[in-house]
Amino acid sequence: PGTVGKLLNLATHSDRTIYFDLLPVELGDIKGYKIRFQLATVPGQTAFNETRRVVLKGTDGIVFVADSQWAMLPKNLESWQNLKDNLKANAISFEGIPIVIQYNKRDLPDILSIDAMQEALGLSSYPFVEAVASAGRGVTETFKLISKLTFVDLLRRLQGWRPDDAAAPERRDSDDLQTWKASLLNRTAPPTATKSRPLTLVPSSP
DSSP states (O other), X not given: OTTOOOEEEEEOTTSOEEEEEEEEEEEEEETTEEEEEEEEOOOOSGGGHHHHHHHHTTOSOEXXXXXXXXXXXXXXXXXXXXXXXXXXXXXXXXXXXXXXXXXXXXXXXXXXXXXXXXXXXXXXTSOEEEOBGGXXXXXXXXXXXXXXXXXXXXXXXXXXXXXXXGOHHHHHHHXXXXXXXXXXXXXXXXXXXXXXXXXOOOOOOO
């Protein structure tokens, strides 16, 4: 409770107020660096694309939350493409930024299997966590995974700025970090006992 940020709101031009959470997390000193994460959620509605683009401008890592319901597959595809477009607009390399996929709502009856969602959305190469956010399942695990990947990526970038003549020990550290990153990327969440359906056809958007 001592580290939870205030609930911030943004007034939009349409006179509607939208809310998002901003959670600062202090991790202290790690490998000589003082680390502070700021987590921000963004609204999913298409009308608030500008808000999403602005929030993404300074991002170092992303969690893409996909709705596991069959009927929401077109919206997931739309959101994934929107994320790519916004990163491009902000001159952020889509291939270079850490991304974790959270497959949410795994407790509902009519959901796609993880394999089917990965195939349909083209997400098979990304680390993922299965979640039921309403019950708190998979939320902490998602935060831990994106935090580790983001921290590893930040260290890699910071170490790359140092002089070559002092970099030999740091290269060893970098190798260790890359090994750690590879192990994280290859780690998958344990299977959950939920009923899911294979991918057959993408339903038409309403």
